[in-house]
Amino acid sequence: MFTVRRPFAGLRRKTVLLLVAGLALGTIAVLPQAPEAASAHPRHEAPVRPGSLIVGLEDGKACTAGPVLASSALVRSAFSRMHAATRYVLTAKHCFSMGADVHMVGGIKGVVMWQSPTDDVEMILVLPHATSTAPYVVPGSRSHHVIPGRTIYDPRAFNDVITARSPHLDQLFFMRLTGTGNPGRSSAAFVTSGVTGGVFDRWFYEETPPAQRNSNPNTASASSSLAGPNRPADGDSGGPVYSTNGIVYGVLRGNVYAWGINHLRYTPIDVILRQLGGAYHLA
Secondary structure (H helix, E strand, O other), X not given: OOEEOOOOOOOOHHHHHHHHHHHHOOOOOEOOOOOOEOOOOHHHOEOEOOOOEEEEOOOOOEEEOOOEEEEOOOOOOOOHHHHHHOEEEEEOOOOOOOOXXXXXXXXXXXXXXXXXXXXXXXXXXXXXXXXXXXXXXXOOOOOOOEEOOOEEEEOOEOOEEEEEEOOEEXXXXXXEOOEEOOOOOOOOOEEEEEOOOEEEEEEEEEOOOHHHHHHOOOOEEEEEOOOOOOOOOOOOOOOXXXXXXXXXXXXXXXXXXXXXXXXXXXXXXXXXXXXXXXXXXXX
């Protein structure tokens, strides 16, 4: 008989409070946008990436950032540059309530702007960093020609997943997520990345049990006899599920551990994008 674990409750409150205090004091270092190798604590550092820590401001609950989306809409206005640099981070719906303020790495803040009506997934709005330039007077111009200042917008979230490869799962690095897909019945292994359980790259396709399909037909599954009872762990909800070569499969929602086998449950990315009506794509 399967024993279903409770939804991931997040990291211990003391740990979360210490992290939030560190962010407020500005002690978290900022990484380059696309480094090849990760630092000692990449899950706690800006920018936001799939696998980064995210914390609810109201209750201190911790989860993991999933794939990062961008809007597919064309906006022709003064806000078009800001719109183009805005990002949308997926995570699990049981992590935060609709409209909740979320504290991300590096002092970045977001707000839950969308939740699936049927599945355990939600989307967090992350506005870009804005830098204003001063007006510039062209030297030597008789009419004192002035080039007006402008505002430059830079995204705060990127799709460089925090990952690793067996047998060195403690040696983290960044890998670009380049597309979306479905593992189907493939025999190839795929990967999860979470703030507590870390990276595990030995998941294999599993048929979703009838009971799970009946309660939520969109649930996809994987299993591993090597993951053990602690992978995934508290705080890993919402993390990315992806292939070893950077194809996004979905967003982690939970797991069942029984008889030495860990059974992973996740929401497929094609289901999420379909529910969003084609308005967003992988950033």
